[in-house]
Amino acid sequence: MQPEVKVKKPVRSKSGVTPLTVVLAPRRCNHGTCIYCPGGDFVPQSYTDKSPAVMRALALNFDVRKQVCSRLDALIKMGHPTEKIELIIIGGTFLQYPSDYQYDYIKGCFDVLNGVESATLEEAQRINETAEHRIVAMCIENRPDNCSEDEIKRMREFGATRVEIGVQILDDDIYKKIARGHKVRDVIEASQRLKDAGFKMGYHIMPGLPYSDIKKDIEKFKLVFEDESFRPDQLKIYPCQIVDDSPLAKIYKRINYRMYTDEEIKKVLFEMMELVPDYCRIMRVMREIPKEKMVGAAGSTSIRKEVEEELRRRHEHVKEIRMREIGFNSIGLKTDTIMKTIEYNSSGGKEFFLEVVNSDDVLFGLLRLRFPKETFIDEIKDCALVRELHVYGQALNLGEKGKDSQHTGLGKLLMSEAEKIARDAGYKKIAVISGVGVREYYRRLGYEIEGTYMVKELNQV
């Protein structure tokens, strides 16, 4: 018998956890269809039937239990560690699905990873705290106008820790013309509520929309970081493309629209990457839409790599997180690390971005601490909030000893610095938005569960 060949793609688990993506069953968004959205009836609205994740889900009739089972199996076969999973839910506006569907969907994910069917979601989460495959983070894609206080509380019930909202461009006039169905005000409110509930939050940005141009894209992008009402933790930059079956595919000639060329996309990206501050991570650039689903030329999916290589060649110091992560800078790595704290105002609160970096600014770990503007969740009233603790490097399983930064005590160091900052500012309690599968870790640091958060009293020293 041939030995099993492990074809591990290191990038997948390079940032410390292993992502597992599940796709929602098709359903139309309540507000209608954004002009660039493929909007299919048989596949989730924002995807095409040629996207790999969607094809896999389609073959399983979008059954979430089967999807988790098959992805877990594939990740194990590829040699990825599967003890620390980030569950990513994609496909539509999850919070608009019927409530029973939402609860059953999330419970199904926990049940499969636990290897046992629980009676309730709460029970499934309790089991997952010590299960072999733990959900240490959960991401939900959402719209800015689906982030009410109740909706945010529901996302916490599910165990979500990260929310990505479609922002595209901060311009009400363009929102109206492209049928987004929300306003800039919704982005501002969603950003504040999500941060004040401790979520890590990201924006999807779309350069090259109809009725915009390069100058306007950059001008509006500057606002994302200059105006403290926004300042997300992460970005996905998806230049607008004309996808088959989208409303745009039907009207682009009439409105005299053309997509950006690869050169134009690169120009926009160069400028955007230079504007992104230290505390923000560019998660992805370009959507992977298969060529046969595009009208006209598809933008090259290697643009990000080309832009990053060019920036490195020019020795430009790009501050965004991903380019500085240890996982992407392991050659000739110096270990002369220090901890830095960047303070900034954001959505009415105050943020402390703690990072452990070496003298080449390579990032080993980070923590986001927030003094919120106002909290609407009882269990975190009067708490300072830890919105993210992340130690970088290749993902390790829970018992493995680390060489670089995972499992070497950096997390503990960052937490104790955050506690000190909060204590010095007069906070009596600190809360962490913990993924269900990380609760045990925080218990060992003296935290106790309060609602869906891990909370610790800060004794004055």
Ligand code: SF4
């Ligand atoms: S909100 Fe997203 S899924 Fe809904 S129509 Fe717009 S792009 Fe498509």
